[in-house]
Amino acid sequence: MSIVYRHDATLTPEDYAGLLNRTSLGARRPVGDLNAVTQMLKHADILITAWDGPKLVGVARSFTDRAYVTYLADLAVDEAYQKRGIGKQLIAETAKQTQPTCKLVLFAAPDAAAYYGRVGLEAMTNGWGLAAGTLPPGTT
DSSP, X not given: OOEEEESSOOOOHHHHHHHHHTSGGGGGSOTTXXXXXXXXXXXXXXXXXXXXXXXXXXXXXXXXXXXXXXXXXEEEEOGGGOSSSHXXXXXXXXXXXXXXXXXXXXXXXXXXXXXXXXXXXXXXXXXXXXXXTOOOTTOO
16 A cells, blocks of 8 residues: 655545545534535645545645644544554644644544544643534623
8 A cells, every 4th residue: 555645636525525424524524515515625724635546545634824823624534544654644744734833733533532642642621612603602
């Protein structure tokens, strides 16, 4: 197996949704809404892909200012290709796209939480968020 990592691939929404459906992320992303998937791809700042020949087997999709922080929104590796270092290399390829001063952060999917510590990421306990479609209390 010779996996090729690309920084320049253009994915269709169908390609991306198809890969997500071959991972545990498929259940937590709007893969049935190709308009939403189109927007997810269109607005990503960094998109690293992993290929086994013509087959898409992994993606790292991120948002970044390239100087201070990169948010790794999706790290997806086809379940048939997991445990081969592809996810770890996708993280490394993402980090290489920014300055050495830029940290990388992500929210782990419940099934993947233990993975990130094994590949060298440090756990953070101070994350906060708003559910989709909500505003902070007392705002309009």
